[in-house]
Amino acid sequence: xxxxxxxxxxxxxxxxxxxxxxxxxxxxxxxxxxxxxxxxxxxxxxxxxxxxxxxxxxxxxxxxxxxxxxxxxxxxxxxxxxxxxxxxxxxxxxxxxxxxxx
Amino acid sequence: xxxxxxxxxxxxxxxxxxxxxxxxxxxxxxxxxxxxxxxxxxxxxxxxxxxxxxxxxxxxxxxxxxxxxxxxxxxxxxxxxxxxxxxxxxxxxxxxxxxxxxxxxxxxxxxxxxxxxxxxxxxxxxxxxxxxxxxxxxxxxxxxxxxxxxxxxxxxxxxxxxxxxxxxxxxxxxxxxxxxxxxxxxxxxxxxxxxxxxxxxxxxxxxxxxxxxxxxxxxxxxxxxxxxxxxxxxxxxxxxxxxxxxxxxxxxxxxxxxxxxxxxxxxxxxxxxxxxxxxxxxxxxxxxxxxxxxxxxxxxxxxxxxxxxxxxxxxxxxxxxxxxxxxxxxxxxxxxxxxxxxxxxxxxxxxxxxxxxxxxxxxxxxxxxxxxxxxxxxxxxxxxxxxxxxxxxxxxxxxxxxxxxxxxxxxxxxxxxxxxxxxxxxxxxxxxxxxxxxxxxxxxxxxxxxxxxxxxxxxxxxxxxxxxxxxxxxxxxxxxxxxxxxxxxxxxxxxxxxxxxxxxxxxxxxxxxxxxxxxxxxxxxxxxxxxxxxxxxxxxxxxxxxxxxxxxxxxxxxxxxxxxxxxxxxxxxxxxxxxxxxxxxxxxxxxxxxxxxxxxxxxxxxxxxxxxxxxxxxxxxxxxxxxxxxxxxxxxxxxxxxxxxxxxxxxxxxxxxxxxxxxxxxxxxxxxx
Numbered sequence: 196x197x198x199x200x201x202x203x204x205x206x207x208x209x210x211x212x213x214x215x216x217x218x219x220x221x222x223x224x225x226x227x228x229x230x231x232x233x234x235x236x237x238x239x240x241x242x243x244x245x246x247x248x249x250x251x252x253x254x255x256x257x258x259x260x261x262x263x264x265x266x267x268x269x270x271x272x273x274x275x276x277x278x279x280x281x282x283x284x285x286x287x288x289x290x291x292x293x294x295x296x297x
Numbered sequence: 298x299x300x301x302x303x304x305x306x307x308x309x310x311x312x313x314x315x316x317x318x319x320x321x322x323x324x325x326x327x328x329x330x331x332x333x334x335x336x337x338x339x340x341x342x343x344x345x346x347x348x349x350x351x352x353x354x355x356x357x358x359x360x361x362x363x364x365x366x367x368x369x370x371x372x373x374x375x376x377x378x379x380x381x382x383x384x385x386x387x388x389x390x391x392x393x394x395x396x397x398x399x400x401x402x403x404x405x406x407x408x409x410x411x412x413x414x415x416x417x418x419x420x421x422x423x424x425x426x427x428x429x430x431x432x433x434x435x436x437x438x439x440x441x442x443x444x445x446x447x448x449x450x451x452x453x454x455x456x457x458x459x460x461x462x463x464x465x466x467x468x469x470x471x472x473x474x475x476x477x478x479x480x481x482x483x484x485x486x487x488x489x490x491x492x493x494x495x496x497x498x499x500x501x502x503x504x505x506x507x508x509x510x511x512x513x514x515x516x517x518x519x520x521x522x523x524x525x526x527x528x529x530x531x532x533x534x535x536x537x538x539x540x541x542x543x544x545x546x547x548x549x550x551x552x553x554x555x556x557x558x559x560x561x562x563x564x565x566x567x568x569x570x571x572x573x574x575x576x577x578x579x580x581x582x583x584x585x586x587x588x589x590x591x592x593x594x595x596x597x598x599x600x601x602x603x604x605x606x607x608x609x610x611x612x613x614x615x616x617x618x619x620x621x622x623x624x625x626x627x628x629x630x631x632x633x634x635x636x637x638x639x640x641x642x643x644x645x646x647x648x649x650x651x652x653x654x655x656x657x658x659x660x661x662x663x664x665x666x667x668x669x670x671x672x673x674x675x676x677x678x679x680x681x682x683x684x685x686x687x688x689x690x691x692x693x694x695x696x697x698x699x700x701x702x703x704x705x706x707x708x709x710x711x712x713x714x715x716x717x718x719x720x721x722x723x724x725x726x727x728x729x730x731x732x733x734x735x736x737x738x739x740x741x742x743x744x745x746x747x748x749x750x751x752x753x754x755x756x757x758x759x760x761x762x763x764x765x766x767x768x769x770x771x772x773x774x775x776x777x778x779x780x781x782x783x784x785x786x787x788x789x790x791x792x793x794x795x796x797x798x799x800x801x802x803x804x805x806x807x808x809x810x811x812x813x814x815x816x817x818x819x820x821x822x823x824x825x826x827x828x829x830x831x832x833x834x835x836x837x838x839x840x841x842x843x844x845x846x847x848x849x850x851x852x853x854x855x856x857x858x859x860x861x862x863x864x865x866x867x868x869x870x871x872x873x874x875x876x877x878x879x880x881x882x883x884x885x886x887x888x889x890x891x892x893x894x895x896x897x898x899x900x901x902x903x904x905x906x907x908x909x910x911x912x913x914x915x916x917x918x919x920x921x922x923x924x925x926x927x928x929x930x931x932x933x934x935x936x937x938x939x940x941x942x943x944x945x946x947x948x949x950x951x952x953x954x955x956x957x958x959x960x961x962x963x964x965x966x967x968x969x970x
Binding site: 214217218219220226289290292293294 | 947
């Protein structure tokens with residue numbers, strides 16, 4: 196029997212993997228992918244709560260759809276920024292994007 | 298006399314100060330004599346009212362008039378009022394101050410007008426504004442009926458003294474003298490303020506009459522009373538230039554001569570004597586305080602007179618003479634206080650009467666000393682210098698100045714029947730009764746006084762004219778800085794204008810007759826000291842038949858004059874041989890002013906204060922205070938240097954910390970929430 200905790204464990208695992216990727220990846224696109232992963236981990240948690248805690252209302256699932264839309268828009272902007280940085284500096288390693296550093 | 302008019306005595310000079318400094322000054326040029334006229338008018342009014350007040354007080358019961366007090370401040374249950382004491386002491390002082398001030402203002406009209414300084418700044422209105430303010434604060438001090446008011450006016454007098462000594466502030470010597478006067482008198486004022494606070498802490502009142510009653514009933518007694526009296530005397534010693542705070546007065550001669558005549562001979566310096574007289578009830582009940590006053594006074598008298606004998610600057614001779622005479626007054630107060638200290642049933646009248654001796658000398662001294670100062674100004678007007686070695690033979694050229702100066706000198710030397718004789722004689726008599734040792738010193742001082750005054754007279758007025766100080770100004774700056782030398786640049790000295798001679802003549806009349814007030818004992822009786830009354834003739838001639846003292850003091854004074862005559866007029870004895878011979882160490886000691894200036898400047902100020910105390914303060918300031926401030930700054934900067942390494946600009950590094958923060962918050966919630 197699959198219960199709420201299974202969804203939450205999956206969600207937490209995905210979120211942790213995404214966060215790890217955000218912290219350690221040397222490629223901005225990979226970081227963007229990891230951010231998507233984190234967002235979708237949250238989506239799983241939301242869908243699970245919606246199904247198990249408030250089955251009558253659909254607010255959680257609607258929320259998931261909103262997040263997917265926002266994530267798509269964000270990915271488009273993020274990729275555009277990364278392309279702009281690549282054109283400027285010839286690299287998308289976030290360690291090298293340090294103009295504002297002391 | 299309506300009491301409101303009594304306030305006017307004080308308010309008229311205040312008004313003239315305001316009018317001259319605020320209303321007139323912007324609208325006149327420096328040539329205008331208007332400020333002088335305004336001041337003279339105001340002080341004439343004050344003088345007339347003072348004479349009226351004197352007459353009223355004379356006819357009043359017990360020679361005291363009650364003046365209703367005005368409430369000034371209510372602090373908790375303490376009421377501070379503006380009240381006036383109008384007794385014989387006040388009335389006498391009012392007349393002295395307003396009269397001398399009036400004479401000096403008239404004289405200044407001639408002396409300072411077209412003063413070269415006036416062309417570069419606003420000398421004339423400034424001078425009269427400050428003179429008015431000075432007169433006002435001096436009158437305020439005299440009428441003040443409580444210690445708080447007295448202290449305020451006391452400080453205002455000190456301030457005006459500073460302003461007027463430094464009147465020619467572009468001369469470094471004058472500016473330094475002004476600072477010196479201010480700081481040295483401040484040392485004494487510290488004692489005065491401490492005494493006021495001590496008295497207030499013990500009695501909760503500032504009122505002079507209330508304090509007198511407390512002292513008389515024995516509520517205020519013992520150590521508190523002694524220390525309060527000594528503190529007050531410290532203030533008086535500062536203002537009255539008593540040893541060891543006398544050093545400022547000779548330097549104060551850098552101010553204009555009329556200022557010296559008003560402030561440093563007749564009025565301000567006698568404020569100290571007046572203060573002791575006003576608070577005399579506190580002194581009378583403390584033998585230690587009275588002895589201190591008498592000893593300091595007697596010592597200062599001979600100490601200053603010895604220096605006066607060797608000065609070459611005529612104003613400095615007069616300055617040391619003033620210090621010496623103020624010492625005489627203090628001696629008179631202390632000695633006559635000791636005379637009544639052991640009596641029982643002292644009344645307020647008797648205590649006030651005991652001050653008569655000192656105050657009478659103050660009264661006569663004011664006239665002849667201001668006369669002498671104004672005379673020295675007149676001499677300077679003619680010869681262009683204050684150095685007596687460059688004068689000589691001025692008697693023929695300026696007869697009025699010469700005659701009045703000689704009258705003043707005779708009076709100061711104590712020659713019968715001039716004013717100085719009567720007042721000095723009484724001090725000597727009191728000293729002989731109560732302090733035999735100080736009496737001997739005082740008698741030697743009488744000799745010195747006669748000697749140095751007639752040394753000045755002979756050096757200035759007899760013999761050949763030695764040319765004065767004649768040099769043409771090389772440039773404008775020198776003209777400004779040395780202008781006093783060019784008041785007269787003619788080679789032939791001439792008499793001063795009538796407006797300067799008139800005050801000399803009026804003052805010399807008083808220098809002759811002022812002493813007659815007490816021949817019959819009238820002055821002492823007025824002050825509250827009843828003696829058997831005599832007729833004028835009895836008093837005038839009978840003084841020699843009563844005992845040997847007046848004859849002795851007269852002989853001593855005449856021998857002093859004779860000594861000066863021998864040395865400086867006929868020159869049987871050469872002064873320079875005496876100075877080089879047996880008396881050389883003494884001469885050097887006197888002319889170096891007992892090395893007091895060196896002691897103060899080189900040892901106390903530069904070694905003890907600058908080298909020790911102030912260096913310690915500097916260390917404290919540099920290391921502790923600056924260290925704290927700098928430490929706060931550099932601590933912040935150093936911690937910033939460490940912390941900014943955290944801001945490495947790496948996105949993932951920040952993200953890691955955000956993650957750690959979230960985890961930390963979650964853990965905290967889990968544990969504590």
